[in-house]
Amino acid sequence: MKAIDLFAGAGGFSTGAKMAGIDVVWAANHWPAAVAIHAQNHPDAAHACQDLHQANWQDVPAHDLLMASPCCQGHSKARGKANGNPQHDASRSTAWxxxxxxxxxxxxxxxxxxxxxxxxxxxYPAWCAAMDALGYALTPMIVDAADHGAPQHRERLFIVAARAKHPIMLDLPKRLHVPARTIIDFDAGKWQPIEKPGRAAATLRRVHAGRRAHGDRFVMPYYGGGSGLTGRCLSRPLGTITTRDRWGVVDGDRTRMLTAQECRAAMGFPEDYILPAAHRDAVHMLGNAVCPPAARDVITSMLAAA
Structure with missing residues (x-):
């Protein structure tokens, strides 16, 4: 089976498809740096760097599976219109x-x-109606990457569209959760003392609360809610990996942010998956990526049910 990957980014969908035995023949994204990384990791696919609103679909090879992760910023609670996202309306239209x-x-x-x-x-109802008009029956589902072997909780919507009269019913496996401690290398990264001049009082409060709840080793977010007040024990999966550094590791009297390699592992990418040299670019691409293990299980279950 052959697939194409729209809005391919770092290549999470393509990697998940490859895990499921699918041959990815074409991938596209508007960001040259993401296309370059995707091409290094998926050299057998043809690549296009363009705005997909302007795509000439006759130039795209024939395929059995279309994978797409349209821009989510206009929909996300974190960067919706209420938060002044200047690309709000344009980002939503990528779904077309x-x-x-x-x-x-x-x-x-x-x-x-x-x-x-x-x-x-x-x-969204109009988008579903358009897919229905093309003969696709839709199966939407919320999938948590932690249920599919990735060591982070990451809930995402997957919509499976099949050219059929009725939606197909997927029997997704539910795998054991992988704890955060399996991906953290305490001998790596740039550690700093927790008690240092200029350390934010809010950070110190989170550290002290985390110590009371979890002992000397735990992770904690540097912004946002959720685990912000108490941190998170290492026996659980991480919270969601985002497009900027979020999760800090505390080890006794020292702390650091997750490395790009640890974020890659939290997303479920293979150890040898090539990342951008710049830490900021690597984290940004990973935070925007599809979790490969979740994509693998959705595609595998789709094929089994078809």
């Missing part, structure tokens, strides 16, 4: 590229990934 590609190629299947808030988009 999926309809455009499906209309031209009519692959047997499509799998779309986005944040759960995608279903609250005012045009």
């Amino acid at each position: 590229a999926v309809v455009s590609a499906a209309e031209y190629h009519r692959p047997a299947f499509a799998v779309v990934e986005n944040v759960p808030e995608f279903t609250r988009w005012a045009l």
Whole structure:
């Protein structure tokens, strides 16, 4: 089976498809740095660097599976219109590229990934109606990457579209949770003393609360809610990996942020997966990526149910 990957980014969807035995033949993204990384890791695929609103679908090879992770920022609670996201409306419209590609190629299947808030988009019913008009029955589901072997909790919407009269029913496996301690290397990274001049009082409060709850070793976020007040024990999966440094590791009287390699492991990418040399770019791409183990299980279950 052959697949294409729209909005491919760092290549999480492509990697998950490869894990499921799928041959990814074409991938596209608008960011040259992401296309370069995808090409290094998936050299057998053809690549395009372009705005997919302007894509000429006749230039795209034939395929059986269309994978797409349209821009999520306009839907996300973290960067929606209320938060002044200047790309709010433009980012939402990227979902129509999926309809455009499906209309031209009519692959047997499509799998779309986005944040759960995608279903609250005012045009989501119209988007579903467009896919229905093309003959696709949709199966939406919320998938937590932790249930599929990735050591982080990351809830995402997956929509499986099949050219069929009725939606297919997927029997997704539920795997054992992988604890955060399995991906943290206490001999790596740039450690700093917790007690140092200029350390924010809020950070110190989180450290002290985390020590009371979890002992000398734990992780904690540097912004946002959730585990912000008490940290998170290492026997649990991490919270969601985001597009900027979020999770700090505390070890006794020292602390540091997760390395890019640890973020890669938290996302479920292989150890040898090539990342950008710049830490900031690597974290940004990983935070935007599809979790490969979740994509693998969705695609594998889709094929089994078809």
